[in-house]
Amino acid sequence: MECKRCGNKEKTLFAYDPYQKKYYCRKCIAFGRINADEAIKPVTYKTKKHQCRYELKYPLTYAQELAVAEIKMNQQRGKDILIYAACGAGKTELVMDSIMRYLNEGKKVGFAISRRQVVLEIRERMAKAFPTLEVIAVCEGCHEKTDGDLIICTMHQLYRYPNVFDLLIMDEIDAFPYRGNELLETIAGHACKGQRLYLSATPDEAMLKQASRGELAIVELFQRPHGYPLVVPRVIHTYEAIQLLLVIRFLKRCKKAGIQVLLFVPTILEAKRYAKSLRLLFRCTHLTSQSDNKDKTIADFHAKRYDLLVTTTVLERGITIKGIYVAVLHADHIVFNEASLIQIIGRVGRSIEMPQGEALLLCRRITTDIKRCIRAIQKMNETAPQQQTVKLAVNA
Numbered sequence: 001m002e003c004k005r006c007g008n009k010e011k012t013l014f015a016y017d018p019y020q021k022k023y024y025c026r027k028c029i030a031f032g033r034i035n036a037d038e039a040i041k042p043v044t045y046k047t048k049k050h051q052c053r054y055e056l057k058y059p060l061t062y063a064q065e066l067a068v069a070e071i072k073m074n075q076q077r078g079k080d081i082l083i084y085a086a087c088g089a090g091k092t093e094l095v096m097d098s099i100m101r102y103l104n105e106g107k108k109v110g111f112a113i114s115r116r117q118v119v120l121e122i123r124e125r126m127a128k129a130f131p132t133l134e135v136i137a138v139c140e141g142c143h144e145k146t147d148g149d150l151i152i153c154t155m156h157q158l159y160r161y162p163n164v165f166d167l168l169i170m171d172e173i174d175a176f177p178y179r180g181n182e183l184l185e186t187i188a189g190h191a192c193k194g195q196r197l198y199l200s201a202t203p204d205e206a207m208l209k210q211a212s213r214g215e216l217a218i219v220e221l222f223q224r225p226h227g228y229p230l231v232v233p234r235v236i237h238t239y240e241a242i243q244l245l246l247v248i249r250f251l252k253r254c255k256k257a258g259i260q261v262l263l264f265v266p267t268i269l270e271a272k273r274y275a276k277s278l279r280l281l282f283r284c285t286h287l288t289s290q291s292d293n294k295d296k297t298i299a300d301f302h303a304k305r306y307d308l309l310v311t312t313t314v315l316e317r318g319i320t321i322k323g324i325y326v327a328v329l330h331a332d333h334i335v336f337n338e339a340s341l342i343q344i345i346g347r348v349g350r351s352i353e354m355p356q357g358e359a360l361l362l363c364r365r366i367t368t369d370i371k372r373c374i375r376a377i378q379k380m381n382e383t384a385p386q387q388q389t390v391k392l393a394v395n396a
């Protein structure tokens with residue numbers, strides 16, 4: 001017995017339906033029932049040769065243009081590509097050229113991301129960049145329409161597209177829930193009949209190894225559009241009570257300068273607790289995976305109704321707020337691994353108006369993940385100016 005959708009061959013993961021007198025797969029039951037050895041019904045989605053172009057508010061930088069050319073070259077060689085770009089380097093803009101080329105050749109393009117919120121954001125950005133295309137979002141609570149010129153969906157929704165995409169772009173592949181999820185990987189594999197483009201600011205070791213073996217082309221972009229280096233965090237290791245005093249001092253200094261802060265703590269309980277006590281000194285609230293009205297809290301923070309937002313790793317990715325600083329309490333906690341620390345620090349200095357800023361890591365001991373995070377940021381900063389020089393040389 002084998003499940004044609006998820007590749008499951010494990011006998012215990014099939015259940016018997018006495019009415020139909022057939023076995024069905026339990027492993028991928030979340031995507032609807034499918035019987036053992038049942039062929040996947042081919043689905044046809046419309047394709048046509050478009051004549052689209054994309055428009056950006058700011059033109060691509062030299063470094064971005066070079067990366068775009070490198071992507072194109074590798075695609076022509078028939079390679080899957082990993083785009084390894086620093087947080088805020090503009091990786092979404094890098095794939096627009098590929099989208100345009102594939103669609104204009106009459107091919108089907110999909111863009112898959114782990115989180116629903118980001119699906120909606122990317123849809124907005126793509127619809128703006130490609131005004132002549134029908135760009136659709138397919139995610140939880142939003143799947144009445146599943147076909148359009150360009151499909152933006154969550155990784156989970158890829159099961160609707162067996163053998164459909166000539167180009168499948170996958171963002172945040174190192175993030176929950178895609179990372180290490182065999183089921184989602186198989187489904188993504190089935191959805192793509194052509195080439196893949198992976199995007200990440202923090203690719204995991206397995207992927208980098210694949211690249212070093214030459215199974216995957218790698219295109220790097222560490223230069224942010226404004227040209228400033230990534231913020232290197234200040235690390236202070238000390239007792240917990242002193243961590244709190246130091247963070248309050250940091251927050252007071254920021255408040256005086258009119259700078260908002262995202263304060264990361266390891267657990268939901270701590271987020272609530274710290275938000276409650278810091279409320280005596282600052283306009284402050286908390287946001288965790290359990291919070292209701294997340295969108296409203298973020299909108300209020302954007303509108304500067306708070307000096308401070310206490311949060312967990314739930315906000316480590318995807319959020320862009322102009323001119324914020326970040327601090328991490330108990331940065332030696334197990335939830336803060338190398339990737340999540342890089343993502344957290346990547347929230348700082350993203351806008352052209354405020355390209356610099358501060359990041360503070362407070363911990364009792366400096367963990368390997370903290371060391372690796374700093375090393376990775378330094379390495380990206382060392383590579384970035386070279387990307388700029390190469391570009392200038394190419395243009396000269």
Ligand SMILES: [Zn+2]
Nearest residue numbers: 003006025028
């Ligand atoms: Zn299955």
